[in-house]
Amino acid sequence: MMQFGKIAVIGAGNVAYTLCNVLKSKEMSPCCVLVRNEAEAEKLRQKFNVNVVSDYEKVLESDFLIIAVNDDSIAEVASHLIDYKGLAVHTSGTKSSELLNRIERYGVFYPLQTMSKDREISFDEVPLLIYANSPEDLIRLRGFALQLSSKVKYCDDEQRQAIHLAAVFVSNFTNVILGIGGKVLKDNNLPLSIMEPLVKEMIEKSFKNSPENALTGPARRGDMATIQAHEEMLSNHPKEQEIYKILTNYILENYHKNEKL
């Protein structure tokens, strides 16, 4: 467990919070967390009983550093770490590992999960996508990651960026589609919660078979009468109607099967 020596974290956002929580649960709490905002620092101190610092001095003494700041701040943070002797990784799904290349030993540690401060999640099943600029550090990073999750995967920048793009589809876009469903229901004084069993069963089915095999509905059947009725029902919501049309056409063009039951 101590092969990494002292672990430090930079950041006070959703990823930093979740990391502090996961590390604490594995008795690997960081030696320090660097946070610039004093209010956020105090919250972290109270929540995780960790040593929260406001300058880089302590961080430079660590052996392993997880830079869990937002994408646009990574370069600025890295500029303070040019003399860092440990292994520094960022946690971004989309930013190049090369943002850290002025540090001698660097890499990426990208947990493929949506994280929020108010949800305590386990990393046990979360894919941890790792990269390091030397084989030795890749082995070390892998050893660290395997203590947190059974799903550790080597990924270069290009693969990680493709995964991040796919994640935007399956997470963010799925989310916004759920929101539109909720809006249609709200117009009729109905709660989104009635959709929970349907959504969960569809997700189960999609991963068990494949999304293509799990697909049902009017576009899949080529049921143009229902499609037209739906488009008319959305006439007061032109943006949502446009999304309905483009996704329906996509299904009609790619997945329409003329199955008669």
Next chain:
Amino acid sequence: MMQFGKIAVIGAGNVAYTLCNVLKSKEMSPCCVLVRNEAEAEKLRQKFNVNVVSDYEKVLESDFLIIAVNDDSIAEVASHLIDYKGLAVHTSGTKSSELLNRIERYGVFYPLQTMSKDREISFDEVPLLIYANSPEDLIRLRGFALQLSSKVKYCDDEQRQAIHLAAVFVSNFTNVILGIGGKVLKDNNLPLSIMEPLVKEMIEKSFKNSPENALTGPARRGDMATIQAHEEMLSNHPKEQEIYKILTNYILENYHKNEKL
């Protein structure tokens, strides 16, 4: 349990299959199932050990009839049932109850769930949306539905059609979005299965809070550099790129919060 007397089912598709299975599990197996296709009839006989018939004679003797055929066949089926004395319901999310109005006692029994022959599901938590053309039959239908699920809800045609439209968004469109994520991953020799923990956590979060509160990602942050990189990555997939753009713009216009972590 016997307040309905003899239950009959018409159909051999996903809904009819699932109904036979659910009714059997509650020891309420139908007295007969009407199926026109002989191959399908034989499958149903073997699977559920029920009396499968090919004409309307036996069906007319039942007390409660569930017409679980595809939407376009409901009217034709109803034309054979003008003398039916029991309560006849269809199971469509989208078709008017009035398709059955030449039958004396009619209604709708719409299970809000995606169903497949190869997945045995329970109705315990499935919303059952019911309608009947008389208060007495509505009470009977409610009693029946409550034996299958704890979530029984009265719905007129208009509400049911709104629910069906919402279901197309949260189920079919979510499904096709997962498929696009899978396509992006496949291009990079990666399996969709790595997305399962992310998708499931996002779904949990969306129903626990709301989709709006659960939304993260580049469009939510207004991260135009990542959005542009994603669009370029999709340049070989113009249809998927178009979907990326429209959903990203929808988020930018409706949900963009300039949160700095």
